[in-house]
Amino acid sequence: AQSVSQHNHHVILSEAASLELGCNYSYGGTVNLFWYVQYPGQHLQLLLKYFSGDPLVKGIKGFEAEFIKSKFSFNLRKPSVQWSDTAEYFCAVMPQSTDKLIFGTGTRLQVFP
C-alpha cells in the first residue's frame, strides 16, 4: 500500500538553528510531492511542491526540499528557523495516476526564541 513516513514526530529547536525534516514514501511509480504547513489555529497551507525538473525545490518563507528518487525521500530544510516557523508540517505524495494526496502523520516543530 502507498504510504508516507515522517520519522520526526516532534522537533524542538532554538531560533537560528538549521532544520531538516525527513519524509520517505513507498510507491513504485511517478509521484508528485508536497509539503504543507499548519500554523496554530490555521488551515493547511502549501509550502512547496515538486512534480518534475530540478529535484531541489524552493518554497515560501525560505524553505526548500530535495527529491532523491533513489531513496524515495523528499526532506524539508531551512538553514535558519524563526520562532514564527512553529507549526505542524505534513509531507504528502500524489501518485500521478490519481488526484489523491497521501499524507504523513506530521511533524510538530517548536522553535524557542
Added chain:
Amino acid sequence: GAGVSQSPRYKVAKRGQDVALRCDPISGHVSLFWYQQALGQGPEFLTYFQNEAQLDKSGLPSDRFFAERPEGSVSTLKIQRTQQEDSAVYLCASSLGPSRLGYTFGSGTRLTVV
C-alpha cells in the same frame, strides 16, 4: 470567495445522531476533496468530486458516510448514526485545475461524538 469555507467550525453530536458538514469551495474551482484528520494523524482521503460528479469515494470508511455536490459548487458530507470513532476534523479542499498543482484547504469542521 477568497478561500474554502467550511461550516460549522465545531460540531458536537450525540452517538447515533446524523450530521451534515458543509463546504463552500473557491468560486470556479472544479475539483473538491474531503479528508478526515484524526487526532495526531495526517489527513486521510475520503472522496473527490469533479464538478458534480463523484469520481472517487474509495476513502469513505462505511456506508454511513455520504457526500454530494449536486450543482458542482457547494458540497455536503453527511454522516449517519455517528459513532465515537467518527470524531475527527473533516477537511475540505478545492482545486482550480490539475490537482498536482496543489489544493487549497479550508479550516475544517471539528466533529466530536459523545
